[in-house]
Amino acid sequence: MxxxxxxxxxxxxxxxxxxxxxxxxxxxxxxxxxxxxxxxxxxxxxxxxxxxxxxxxxxxxxxxxxxxxxxxxxxxxxxxxxxxxxxxxxxxxxxxxxxxxxxxxxxxxxxxxxxxxxxxxxDAWREAHAALSVLSFGSLTLAAVSGIMFVILDHLLKEKKLTGNLFNNLPSVHNLIDSTKRLLLIGLVILTIGIVAGFLTPNLGFNVHLVVASIVWIAYAVLVSLAYVRGLPPHKLAFSSVVLFLVSIFAFGIL
CATH class of the missing domain: 1.20.1440 (de novo design (two linked rop proteins))
Structure with a gap:
């Protein structure tokens, strides 16, 4: 096959x-x-x-x-x-x-x-940079998906449109926001290793791709720090995870 x-x-x-x-x-x-x-x-x-x-x-x-x-x-x-x-x-x-x-x-x-x-x-460093960068966006994409689910579910709960079996079988908003935080952290850690591998790749240099990746890393690092250290309201965390992901995809898409 x-x-x-x-x-x-x-x-x-x-x-x-x-x-x-x-x-x-x-x-x-x-x-x-x-x-x-x-x-x-x-x-x-x-x-x-x-x-x-x-x-x-x-x-x-x-x-x-x-x-x-x-x-x-x-x-x-x-x-x-x-x-x-x-x-x-x-x-x-x-x-x-x-x-x-x-x-x-x-x-x-x-x-x-x-x-x-x-x-x-x-080159092992180049391979690691490419693989880990894409892998990190799997986690960051799922964090955005979880954030979207949180916003939708929270809205339905506030509008009292969830009752009966449907309500009982949906995930809690608490679990959704916890999973969003966990996925953001995992994605940031993997992206960090991927960027380090990029800098260690021979003859790669500090190119436009690495500049954009570094800016994206800084943005996610700030978001994760706010979420875990200072604490962010669930709505802001969910919304930020979605917006930051869309901006990142747009930035890499035009490279």
């Missing part, structure tokens, strides 16, 4: 997870299949990226399709890490559809190079 078919299989699993999560929500009960389906998604993604890495002879982050596939994998990874811990199975309501969209784009032939050339030699 080729890497494209494995990625398509992962997309199908994620689509089933998304449909199941939304059906469960509308039915007023907690989904038991979202987590297992995203677990299967993760396995298929890992196999696809592994094959792609063997073809490249390097970390599969050399074209837009590979970057999107890697980001999708990191999203599912952090969902599997954080979701069960905080009983946030319905976080899959937003995570699974986002994974489907990213991977459908990644599967566009023009974005993922067929039969990519095999790299003869690689």
């Amino acid at each position: 080729t890497e494209r078919w494995l990625l398509a299989l992962a997309t199908a699993f994620a689509a089933f997870a998304a449909v199941n999560a939304w059906r469960s929500l509308l039915g007023g009960h907690r989904s038991r299949w979202t987590l297992p389906l995203l677990g299967l998604t993760f396995i298929a993604q890992l196999m696809a990226l592994g094959l792609r890495g063997e073809m490249r002879g390097a970390c599969p982050l050399s074209d837009p399709g590979e970057i999107l596939a890697f980001l999708s994998w990191s999203l599912v990874l952090f969902y599997l890490m954080v979701g069960p811990t905080y009983r946030l199975s319905l976080l899959g309501l937003f995570t699974a559809p986002l994974v489907v969209i990213l991977q459908l784009i990644a599967l566009i032939p023009e974005l993922m190079t067929p039969n990519p050339p095999h790299v003869e030699s690689t």
Whole structure:
């Protein structure tokens, strides 16, 4: 089975997870299949990226399709890490559809190079910089998703639009804001290591990419410090995580 078919299989699993999560929500009960389906998604993604890495002879982050596939994998990874811990199975309501969209784009032939050339030699610091930078955005993306869920859920609670089984099966706003803080911290730590690896990469220099990455790191460092040291109101933390993520994606997108 080729890497494209494995990625398509992962997309199908994620689509089933998304449909199941939304059906469960509308039915007023907690989904038991979202987590297992995203677990299967993760396995298929890992196999696809592994094959792609063997073809490249390097970390599969050399074209837009590979970057999107890697980001999708990191999203599912952090969902599997954080979701069960905080009983946030319905976080899959937003995570699974986002994974489907990213991977459908990644599967566009023009974005993922067929039969990519095999790299003869690689630099460990450069590989670490690329992999950890994208991996960190998996955590930061999920933090933004969790922030969006908090804003929506808090609004529905204030409007008293949640009652009965639906209310009982939704995650608490306290768990959502805790998961947002945890994901921001994890993302910041990984991004820190990735930026350090970038500075240690021979002949890379202090280029525009590293300048933007450093600015993004400073912004997230300030947000995480305020959240953990000074304390931020939940609304401000959730809103800031979403805005900062969107600004970061825009900044890297125009590079």
